Amino acid sequence: MGLVLASGSRIRAQLLENAGLTIEVDPSDVDERAVEAPLLKAEFPPEDLASVLAEAKAENVSARRSGDLVIGADQILAFEGQRRTKPDDMEAARRQLLEFSGKTHELHSAVVLSKNGEAIWRRVSTARLTMRTLSPAFVGHYLANAGDAVLSSVGAYQLEGLGVQLFEKIEGDYFTILGLPLLPLLEQLRELQVIEK
Numbered sequence: 001m002g003l004v005l006a007s008g009s010r011i012r013a014q015l016l017e018n019a020g021l022t023i024e025v026d027p028s029d030v031d032e033r034a035v036e037a038p039l040l041k042a043e044f045p046p047e048d049l050a051s052v053l054a055e056a057k058a059e060n061v062s063a064r065r066s067g068d069l070v071i072g073a074d075q076i077l078a079f080e081g082q083r084r085t086k087p088d089d090m091e092a093a094r095r096q097l098l099e100f101s102g103k104t105h106e107l108h109s110a111v112v113l114s115k116n117g118e119a120i121w122r123r124v125s126t127a128r129l130t131m132r133t134l135s136p137a138f139v140g141h142y143l144a145n146a147g148d149a150v151l152s153s154v155g156a157y158q159l160e161g162l163g164v165q166l167f168e169k170i171e172g173d174y175f176t177i178l179g180l181p182l183l184p185l186l187e188q189l190r191e192l193q194v195i196e197k
């Protein structure tokens with residue numbers, strides 16, 4: 001049985017590899033917009049939306065990889081009751097950061113384990129992040145220094161990098177913010193005897 005990460009997220013693969021896991025990366029081809037469209041209309045809570053999307057990705061890949069254990073993940077950013085997706089470009093990232101300045105947003109990260117097309121375990125973890133009051137000049141310098149890597153993160157920051165300078169307060173699990181509730185996932189992999197207890 002192989003351990004497969006059904007995600008194109010570089011940071012998720014890195015977190016698992018840094019934890020000592022041998023994984024194969026096999027991103028899903030789920031159309032996330034199509035999956036979420038009906039749910040968004042139904043005012044679906046963001047933590048449930050993250051779980052549904054993570055499950056869709058894990059099941060999509062595990063259905064075509066018989067016997068493998070597949071990890072699917074998804075992260076939803078919620079700000080003032082609205083769901084936000086990754087900024088399309090640096091101008092959108094700038095606007096979003098100025099909007100978030102001095103305020104709190106939430107990151108809901110879901111992880112699902114799936115086997116032979118069926119979800120066998122799921123967990124969602126939430127973190128709350130409060131940004132400092134940011135001047136337009138600071139945001140400009142931050143984006144110039146952080147570069148377009150910020151576009152691969154739903155919040156337009158990498159907390160483990162320059163992004164940490166944006167924040168006044170963080171409540172919740174560090175790995176949840178990076179996009180993967182790693183500690184409960186490792187605990188479940190021990191339960192399943194995939195890794196040593």
Ligand SMILES: Nc1nc2c(ncn2[C@H]2C[C@H](O)[C@@H](COP(=O)(O)OP(=O)(O)OP(=O)(O)O)O2)c(=O)[nH]1
Nearest residue numbers: 007008009011074075152153154158159177178179
């Ligand atoms: N390196 C880093 N990445 C972050 C941070 N915050 C969020 N992210 C990334 C993790 C995920 O790759 C991305 C959240 O977007 P998604 O959950 O849609 O995943 P993504 O589209 O990247 O890959 P996937 O849908 O799983 O193939 O944002 C952070 O602080 N540091």
